[in-house]
Amino acid sequence: MQDPQNGATGAVEAAPLHILDAPACHLGEGPTYDPASDKAWWFDIVGRRLFEKSSASPDVRVHELPMMASQLCTVDDKTQVIATENGLHVRDVATGRLTHHTALEADETDTRSNDGRVHPSGALWIGTMGRKAEAGRGSIYWFRGGELRRLYAQITIPNAICFSPDGTVGYFADTARGDIHRVSLDPETGLPAGEPSVFVPAGAFAGGPDGAVTDAEGNVWNARWGAGRLEVFTPDGRHLRSLSVPARQPSCPAFTGRHLDQLLVTTAYEGMDxxxxxxxxxAGRTFIVQAGVRGVAEPRLRLTP
Structure with a gap:
């Protein structure tokens, strides 16, 4: 039965979870997991911090950053790329050294990077937005092999970027507008192969659509900013599950752990008095949720042609 207040089908589940021993994030974002190193990574955008955690240890390592950053991509065992307010930077895993690689809205000093994810083809989709969430100042870009293309413009807060496991479908949202879109993709490149359509309409569920990830079955797990929950949708847009998160502003989930059967969920205290x-x-704490399903490994970014 559908709840008329939030569009959800059935009860909200309280899945087993625990809170990581890490500093609270002003604006947690960009969780990802690299199976080869068994390391999860995520950011506090406003706090200019990058977090690192192995699933074999409860310890969380904090890396201070010289700039705001929001998304990390693994290139190989020694190299990462992070999306920042100043563009895409190559990061040396061993030393943390950052080297500027590709400009991202270099002429827009009042924008920064936000949500992103790597497509199975090795292409990165990365969103930008105004530093004060100014209406329509953001975009979503495609990057692979040194080439950067703008896919969508006039976006206020780009979020929910994720892909079907086979790479044929992409999802994205503008949190300010409230709906999640679905678009057919070329699986070989990660580029759109058609026009976007509404996947989840604005107002159908409590909260705003924030970060999202797909599981091994192609279901979309979407963090609902302001609602303290994750909503799960089947590939054809049917509502499947609701999971509670004990913080009002969950920002993004990512599958983590050796079996990719846990969700690392970031949250934020952004805007709270x-x-x-x-x-x-x-608020701002980072959770490990026992989701009861498996995800797929985040692809590696193709940095060179």
């Missing part, structure tokens, strides 16, 4: 933070004590 002192009273609101007191009423939401887990």
């Amino acid at each position: 002192e009273a609101e933070r007191a009423g939401d004590p887990n």
